[in-house]
Amino acid sequence: MKFVDEFRQRSQTESLARLIAEAATRDYTFMEVCGGHTSAIHRFGIPSLLPDRVRLLSGPGCPVCVTSADYIDRLIALASLRDVTVALFGDLMRVPGTLLSPAAAVAEGADLRVVLSAHEALQMARSDPRRKIVFSGVGFETTAPGTAVTVMQADSEGRDNFYVLSAHKLMPPAMEAILKDGTRIDGFICPGHVAVITGASAFDFIPERYGLACVVTGFEPADLLMSVLMLIRQVNSSSPSVETEYSRAVSREGNQRAQAYLTEVFEPCDVQWRGLGHIALSGLRLRDRYRRFDAGAAFTVSLPESIRASACICGEILRGVRTPPECALYASQCTPEHPEGACMVSEEGACNSWFKYRHDE
Amino acid sequence: MCLSLPARIISIEGDMGQVSVGGVIFQAGLQMVEGVRVGDYVLLHAGFAIEKMKEEEAMETLRLLKEMEDAINGSDGDEVC
Ligand code: SF4
Numbered sequence: 001m002k003f004v005d006e007f008r009q010r011s012q013t014e015s016l017a018r019l020i021a022e023a024a025t026r027d028y029t030f031m032e033v034c035g036g037h038t039s040a041i042h043r044f045g046i047p048s049l050l051p052d053r054v055r056l057l058s059g060p061g062c063p064v065c066v067t068s069a070d071y072i073d074r075l076i077a078l079a080s081l082r083d084v085t086v087a088l089f090g091d092l093m094r095v096p097g098t099l100l101s102p103a104a105a106v107a108e109g110a111d112l113r114v115v116l117s118a119h120e121a122l123q124m125a126r127s128d129p130r131r132k133i134v135f136s137g138v139g140f141e142t143t144a145p146g147t148a149v150t151v152m153q154a155d156s157e158g159r160d161n162f163y164v165l166s167a168h169k170l171m172p173p174a175m176e177a178i179l180k181d182g183t184r185i186d187g188f189i190c191p192g193h194v195a196v197i198t199g200a201s202a203f204d205f206i207p208e209r210y211g212l213a214c215v216v217t218g219f220e221p222a223d224l225l226m227s228v229l230m231l232i233r234q235v236n237s238s239s240p241s242v243e244t245e246y247s248r249a250v251s252r253e254g255n256q257r258a259q260a261y262l263t264e265v266f267e268p269c270d271v272q273w274r275g276l277g278h279i280a281l282s283g284l285r286l287r288d289r290y291r292r293f294d295a296g297a298a299f300t301v302s303l304p305e306s307i308r309a310s311a312c313i314c315g316e317i318l319r320g321v322r323t324p325p326e327c328a329l330y331a332s333q334c335t336p337e338h339p340e341g342a343c344m345v346s347e348e349g350a351c352n353s354w355f356k357y358r359h360d361e
Numbered sequence: 362m363c364l365s366l367p368a369r370i371i372s373i374e375g376d377m378g379q380v381s382v383g384g385v386i387f388q389a390g391l392q393m394v395e396g397v398r399v400g401d402y403v404l405l406h407a408g409f410a411i412e413k414m415k416e417e418e419a420m421e422t423l424r425l426l427k428e429m430e431d432a433i434n435g436s437d438g439d440e441v442c
Contacts, residue, residue, distance in 0.1 A: 001383040003367035003402060003414050006423055015430040036365070089407070117408020119390055139407065142365065146409040149392045193365045196404060196412045222426055248419035249404050249412050258393040258411060 003248060007220030016225035017049040023232045029055045029184070030231050031320050033175055034191035035062030035348025036219055042353035044221040046228075054228060057320035058353075060174050061191055063139045063167075064091045064346035065318060066273040070303065071167045072097035077301035078134050078165065079110035084299070086165075087121035088136035090114040094345045098304045118150035118164075125154070125162040134295040137166040141197040144168040144284055145258035148265035151286070151293050163295035166285055169271065172202050173282035179210050181276075183320050187213030187231045189224070192246040197262075199254025200244045207240035218246035265290055274342060275315030312341035317350050324354040331355060365406035367414055370399050380405055 032038055038058045041047065047056060060066050072095055079086040079102075086102075093103040093114065102112045115121050121135035137147040147164060154162040171194045190203050195216045203214045213234035217227040227245045234240055244250050262284075271283030286294045311329055316322040324330050324343070334340035336352055343349035368380035373391065380389045382405060390409040391397060403410035 001367065002369070003419055004383075006419070007426075011430055012426050015433040016426075018433055019429060116387075117390070119388070119408050142411060143407050145393055145411070146390065146407050149390055149409065193404070193406060193411070196365070226422075226426065245422070247422060248415050255393055255412050257395060261393065 004220060007218065007222040009222070012222040013049060013225055016222065016229060020049075020054065020225065020229050020232065021051050023229060023236065024051050024053045025236065027053045027055070028186050028232060028235060029057060030187050030189055030213075030228065031057045031059045031178075031183070031185045032189040032217075033059035033061035033171065034189075034194065035065070035346065036193065037189055037191065037217065037224070038062065038350055038353050039348045040219045041224060042357035044224070045357070046221065046224050047358075049225065050228065054232070056189075056228075057185065057323075058317065058350035059178060059320055060273065060276055060318040061140070061171065062343070062346050062348040062350075063143070063169065064095055065314065065342040065349045066169065066174075066275060067092070067095065067138055067167050067342065068272045068274045069097050070272070071165075072102065073099075073303045074165060074296075074301060075112065075134075075136055076100055076102060076105040076110055077303055078295060078299055079105060079112045081299060081301070083130070084132045084134060085111045085113060085124065086134045086136060087113055087115040087124060089116075089138060091346050091348075092136060092138060094339060095342050096339065096345075118147045122150050122154055122159070122162055125159055129161055132161045132163065134163045134165055134299075137164045137168050140169055140171050140191070140194050141262070142193040144266060145197060145255075145261045148261040151265050151290055152261065154293060155290060163293050163298055164286065165295040166266070166283075167271075168266065168284040169273070170268065170282050170284065172198070172205070173279050174273065174276065175203075175206065177276060177279045177282070178319055179206075179212075181319060185212065185320065186235050187215070187240070189227055189231070190214050190216040190242070192216055192218050192223075192250060195244070195246070195250045195254065197255050197258045199252050200242050200250055201252050202254070203242045207242060211240050213240045214242040216242065216244040216246050216250050218249070273318075275318040310340060314341040314343045314351075317343055324351040327351070331359060365404045365411065367402050368405040368410070370397060370401050370403060370410075373397070373399060378410070380410070
């Protein structure tokens with residue numbers, strides 16, 4: 001596949017691994033904050049190519065993992081209303097809510113259907129004007145512009161049976177929250193696809209305010225290793241900055257069209273992250289002009305009380321404080337078939353990736 | 362869900378296009394990418410093309426990788442960087 005195979009050659013990974021081993025003169029901890037990176041790192045066995053002194057930690061970048069149980073409860077409650085269908089991304093189906101996951105709710109009669117895009121949800125609304133379609137808007141800066149475009153389309157065609165329940169979130173405020181919370185790292189493997197939209201400059205505050213190294217990174221083995229090397233060199237020369245390894249897709253200023261759609265439709269708001277708590281101005285809600293598409297305002301639902309106590313340590317894993325095998329439930333009570341926490345459900349969750357690719361270690 | 366893949370545009374109709382990801386065909390909203398044409402590669406994310414892939418930049422990164430590889434293989438034991 002073009003733009004993929006070229007970055008998967010074995011000779012590249014071998015030479016990069018050697019260069020990293022030579023450059024690593026002390027201990028380094030880098031955090032990847034994108035779920036796509038977490039999954040790629042484990043799938044390609046990147047940790048086994050790194051010297052022991054170089055440690056990679058997973059951060060809060062899997063949108064499924066940081067979606068609160070309350071949000072899942074709300075989707076299920078909406079889908080249980082008589083004339084409402086909830087359209088959601090497949091990754092969310094098995095995420096535990098307070099009492100049920102969406103998949104379990106379907107078995108009990110709730111109308112939740114998997115879609116591949118916001119556009120597909122709008123298409124459902126067009127083809128059945130009597131049903132109300134609620135699109136579950138989950139994801140970071142990469143996904144939110146697609147929701148925005150779709151809301152604008154619904155608006156221009158005067159649709160009155162299409163809604164969005166937004167759990168869209170912004171990545172840079174979460175990265176800052178983690179740093180303020182005291183997570184100690186030497187640098188970030190910055191999220192490549194978020195940066196496609198925001199531009200690499202969205203991370204400038206990290207070297208400026210926190211003195212940490214940053215490299216915006218692609219998703220193939222050569223990308224990941226190259227970025228680790230670039231991070232090590234930044235640390236060694238005490239010159240933290242934001243470099244872009246993933247320049248085939250990312251520019252300094254980002255995709256301005258996408259940014260324009262985002263700001264037209266959404267405004268930042270305070271939201272709750274599963275595991276990280278409340279982070280100021282890290283969520284996106286519909287602006288007043290588009291409020292009539294807000295499923296949260298359009299429907300009244302009652303939610304189960306949050307009573308669920310669990311030994312799941314997802315929160316600490318999302319902050320990079322602990323790793324999955326340190327969880328008492330990992331691989332015993334919690335497996336991809338019977339997930340206890342969201343990090344085990346999602347393909348991009350740290351627990352899921354560890355279980356699938358590193359369980360034998 | 363965070364997965365975004367390079368996809369080749371195979372047809373365009375208004376602001377929607379059909380794209381191929383290694384032979385598998387998807388629908389893609391093209392609203393976020395300006396002036397794309399059939400044959401161009403875009404990054405596909407949740408049903409939208411979120412950016413045009415930059416061929417020259419890809420070549421540049423590959424050239425850099427190749428240089429590193431040559432340096433390390435050609436000069437075993439010598440200083441490489
Ligand atoms: S292994 Fe399961 S229970 Fe433990 S932190 Fe991960 S998701 Fe939560």
